[in-house]
Amino acid sequence: MSDKSFLPGAQCITKTDHTKPKPKELAFHKGDLVTIVSTCQEKGWYYAHHDGSGMEGLIWSGAVRERPPIKVDAKLSVMPWFHGAITGVQAVQQLQPKENGLFLVRESVRHPGDYVLCVCFKDEVTHYRISNQGGKLNIDLTQNFNNLMDMIEYYSAHQGVLTTRLIKPKCKQGMISAEQKLAKAGWLLNFQNLTLGKKIGEGEFGDVLQGEYMGRPVAIKNIKCDMTAQNFLSETATMTKLQHKNLVNLLGVILKNGLLLVMELMSKGNLVNYLRSRGRSMVPPYQLLIFSMDIVQGMEYLELKRLVHRDLAARNILVSEKGEAKISDFGLSKPQLQQDDLSRLPIKWTAPEALQNYKFSSRSDVWSFGVLLWEVYSYGRAPYPKMSVREVIEAVKKGYRMEAPENCPPMIYSIMKSCWEADPGKRPTFKKLKEKLETMMGD
Numbered sequence: 001m002s003d004k005s006f007l008p009g010a011q012c013i014t015k016t017d018h019t020k021p022k023p024k025e026l027a028f029h030k031g032d033l034v035t036i037v038s039t040c041q042e043k044g045w046y047y048a049h050h051d052g053s054g055m056e057g058l059i060w061s062g063a064v065r066e067r068p069p070i071k072v073d074a075k076l077s078v079m080p081w082f083h084g085a086i087t088g089v090q091a092v093q094q095l096q097p098k099e100n101g102l103f104l105v106r107e108s109v110r111h112p113g114d115y116v117l118c119v120c121f122k123d124e125v126t127h128y129r130i131s132n133q134g135g136k137l138n139i140d141l142t143q144n145f146n147n148l149m150d151m152i153e154y155y156s157a158h159q160g161v162l163t164t165r166l167i168k169p170k171c172k173q174g175m176i177s178a179e180q181k182l183a184k185a186g187w188l189l190n191f192q193n194l195t196l197g198k199k200i201g202e203g204e205f206g207d208v209l210q211g212e213y214m215g216r217p218v219a220i221k222n223i224k225c226d227m228t229a230q231n232f233l234s235e236t237a238t239m240t241k242l243q244h245k246n247l248v249n250l251l252g253v254i255l256k257n258g259l260l261l262v263m264e265l266m267s268k269g270n271l272v273n274y275l276r277s278r279g280r281s282m283v284p285p286y287q288l289l290i291f292s293m294d295i296v297q298g299m300e301y302l303e304l305k306r307l308v309h310r311d312l313a314a315r316n317i318l319v320s321e322k323g324e325a326k327i328s329d330f331g332l333s334k335p336q337l338q339q340d341d342l343s344r345l346p347i348k349w350t351a352p353e354a355l356q357n358y359k360f361s362s363r364s365d366v367w368s369f370g371v372l373l374w375e376v377y378s379y380g381r382a383p384y385p386k387m388s389v390r391e392v393i394e395a396v397k398k399g400y401r402m403e404a405p406e407n408c409p410p411m412i413y414s415i416m417k418s419c420w421e422a423d424p425g426k427r428p429t430f431k432k433l434k435e436k437l438e439t440m441m442g443d
Helices: 088-094 148-157 178-185 226-231 233-240 271-282 285-304 352-357 362-377 389-397 410-419 430-442
Strands: 011-014 033-039 045-050 056-060 064-066 102-107 115-121 124-133 136-138 194-202 207-213 216-223 250-255 259-264 317-319 325-327
Touching: 088 102, 088 115, 088 124, 102 148, 115 148, 136 148, 148 226, 178 250, 194 216, 226 233, 233 250, 233 259, 271 317, 271 362, 285 325, 285 362, 285 430, 352 362, 352 389, 362 410, 362 430, 410 430
Parallel strands: none
Antiparallel strands: 011 033, 011 064, 033 045, 045 056, 102 115, 115 124, 124 136, 194 207, 207 216, 216 259, 250 259, 317 325
8 A cells, every 4th residue: 555645635646446435435437536635544545525426435545646747848739629820721631531520720811810610511611700809709699709719618519500519629730638638637627516706806817716616615717818828838837846835726727718727715815915904913023924934935945946936026925714825826937937028027026137137046036035025024015115116126226225114123124135135146045044034933
């Protein structure tokens, strides 16, 4: 029996079939997704929930394995059936040999901005123009869709105005279905087990909703745009590689209404609003130190993984029901850094070398952590008060550094200033920052 231990809430893949369970045991097939509910007194046994059947029962550790991380490359696609700018003749050539329900989607040559759905039926290929009107897609004006993924999903279940229901996608040469890869690795969740609730946030790329997955409170990032969903595969892949108590945990992905990222719910919101709404009377100084330690532990983990966050700020720190601070928003986390548009960078949190030369590293994250510490100890105030972005850039370049927030411990302000060294090499690592905070917590 495996001595591998799993924490409650861990999602695992079954390694074998177990179709004739004993009383109280869980039945499953090889490759099923199960969620560990709790540990049992008997070593190596767990009480688990089957994500497909909804049944619960006992399972032994040797029957399950951790979900492997997803490796994303240019060939992985949420729309492998999309062939881009090809002609109708080329589409027919692709749809060989003809099978009922074989289909692909291409860009319209005659109507730029529109698409064409090409479907085989009875040895013929029918080309359906998909009109794009005000961001809504339709074939016959009776059924509107937010994106191509929604449309393909609908016509895969309903024939509607088509000659046949969509049965088999014709993937573009070299493309790999993200849906199949996510399912095989155990990261594709069942939409039937998800309950959508109210909107709790709004980001640049879509809404964040509250909900439940199999009774567990979750947050759902809803990315509806086809191309944005494709781009977010890299964020998804990054999150599947990361498991730490101070990082917001990804539970899985659903391809429905675009791309749904299902994450643990952080019920007390982001750290800025948490501190502003409660203030000094409700959040004692020692709690600020605990928050700071939570954040630095999560960042030390990213540092070890050689991942750079690039948008570390109190607004991207979320607080759990238990009061734990966790780092969120890995949309900018990249193992290989590329030049970015300066206008999209969080200027007041970004290190000088990143602003000037696009040099992002764990040391530029350390600079941002110094600004975040200032936010924490000022109880959520905006950094560089009363200064414009342009004024901040010029002042920092000349050596200006913020004064300590009111009643900030001298040791904390000393840590902030060490994070704001102009030379990145002189800034402490997150490991060193953790040691300094540990010393303070022990005093």
